[in-house]
Amino acid sequence: MRLMKKRQVTIKRNLELCFPDMSDQEREAIIKENIDNAGIALFETAMAWFWSDKRVSKHVNIEGMEHIEALEQQGKGVLMLAVHSMNLELGARAFGIQKSGSGVYRPNNNPCFDYFQYKGRSRSNRTLIDRKNVKGMLEALKTGQRVWYAPDHDYGTRRSTFAPLFAVKRACTTTGTSLLVDATDCAIVPFTMVRESNGQYTLTISAPVEGFPKNDPVQAAAFVNKIVEKSIMACPGQYMWLHRRFKTRPDGECCLYKPQLVPVM
Template identity: 80%
Template structure:
């Protein structure tokens, strides 16, 4: 368990080594000033252009859809894939929105539903594990929520210290603080003291603290058992939420009622339970989910990889 140290600005970031990073952050800020319709228009173009040069990511998107929805027609899956590629580009702009928009502008474009569920938990003093999936607009959703009720974000530091500084600064604008993803002790303390902790258990994090559980049509998806660790030790509530952008470029963040029936002290059954929640959250808008992640890369011993060139992933 690693104690997280808040990144700070250093004069070294002004050296030529980080000029590219500073240029990128400056560009993100400049683009965030544009009207939202212009940003989404440009985002779609950026997504299609970028993935032309990242063909393996396109293959991953289509393979994930094929694995999860084998009964869906190829035409339907391809339509989702194309929209997903567009949304990959829009996600870059949505990150800039989350980092640089004013509270007023965020509130203008994001509607939050279901806040009453958290208000009830607050009255009881019970902590809430805010169960997310990696939708493309997750950062903007966290920012919008934090304006109303701050929480604790689980954070993976970036290997580039200059970018990490701006990422931390952007993500902590509305969150109370950020917790290193390895700092389980701080997560447990926060939940025990009635805090809200953002948590996304939908990716493949490897064999450590994991179980194989069904996810859509894949009967053995490597799934973290970290959810069990947090819930079993703190008796916190699990509150799923989704963030969806509609055809009018307006976002709706929906907080669902705390789930019932979580299998305590049964990590493998809990993984099955959590994946059902993940499925429901993804289906709220599959076009806006992060399908470019190799979700099913880790396989049980003796089983073949589900992707080509897994060793190079």
């Protein structure tokens, strides 16, 4: 209960920072929806890790697979750009049933949980790549594979820059996307997963993005954050607002998660 209260404070703060013009009523509605979805996500993760292919596919409608098939014909590597939605595990599983790829993940500190995480995610992935294994990602993309990649979290200052995200003008953003695209000339394909009101799911695969800023990590980070914003807004209540997305600040700036601070533009 104490942990959930702390998460609730973080959700509220993230919404204040990203949407300073949002009314209190709108914000509270998203907070309530987000907390409810955090509970549902536990069941969705179990669905992703333990259900059969047939059962998963029955509940997920996939739109835009023609974009993947066209790139497959070209033999081009694809960076499947996702965000950390509550149902990301189920979305990755549903996609992998149709078109396998490599998932980028962080090994869990708990060996028992890591075993189930690895086993569950491996069910419809070609392989899993440690997020620190850049060489492994590059090799996969250079050989025409699909790599599942989520650049929306605050991963610290290493291989990062500061770029706008919603109303926060300096959000610590990974430059890994730029590194991967510049080195492999892979396509970037955004995809989003949304749970509909009827309990079914829609996985939307967008067309490959155009105009990605090559050899410019700072501009590329801003470009990627625009994609991230669009993906989040597909269903804000199902996004993982419970992480401290803006915990890393430029030198000289205070922490944004202290109650007395106002949003930084």
